[in-house]
Amino acid sequence: ERSRPRNALERREWTTEEDDIIRSGVKQFGYRWRRIASLPQLQGRSDDAVRNRCAGEDGGGGAKRERIGWTQAEDAIIISTVREIGHKWYRIAQRIPGRTEHAIRNRW
Incomplete structure (x- = not known):
């Protein structure tokens, strides 16, 4: 078997x-x-x-979200916050609603 x-x-x-x-x-x-x-x-x-x-594209009416580009304001928040507190992605994500710490780390 x-x-x-x-x-x-x-x-x-x-x-x-x-x-x-x-x-x-x-x-x-x-x-x-x-x-x-x-x-x-x-x-x-x-x-x-x-x-x-x-x-994802599930075809079954699942919860989908559009991917949106990064704004200059979001980039500025990332840069200034990394300078301020370092690579604390969770804390940085608290300052950018709708972005995960993983996405922010990848953007950095």
Whole structure:
């Protein structure tokens, strides 16, 4: 008997309820995927899966967001805050609503 690869998990379809929970989570927490994925209603969903569901082209009416470019003002906040407090991405993200610490680090 062949065993499946150790990282192959049972895939399950996304539900409309999960999409609604993701949308609500984004409104409440911003794009903090780990925080949203930790909600009890999304048990078994990883932060990457939640992020991909939100940003991806799923064709099923899932929670999608448009990618928007960086503004000069956001860049200025990043530069000045890194000078002020260093590479504390979480704290920098608190000064730029709608941007995750991961996105800010990548932008830097």
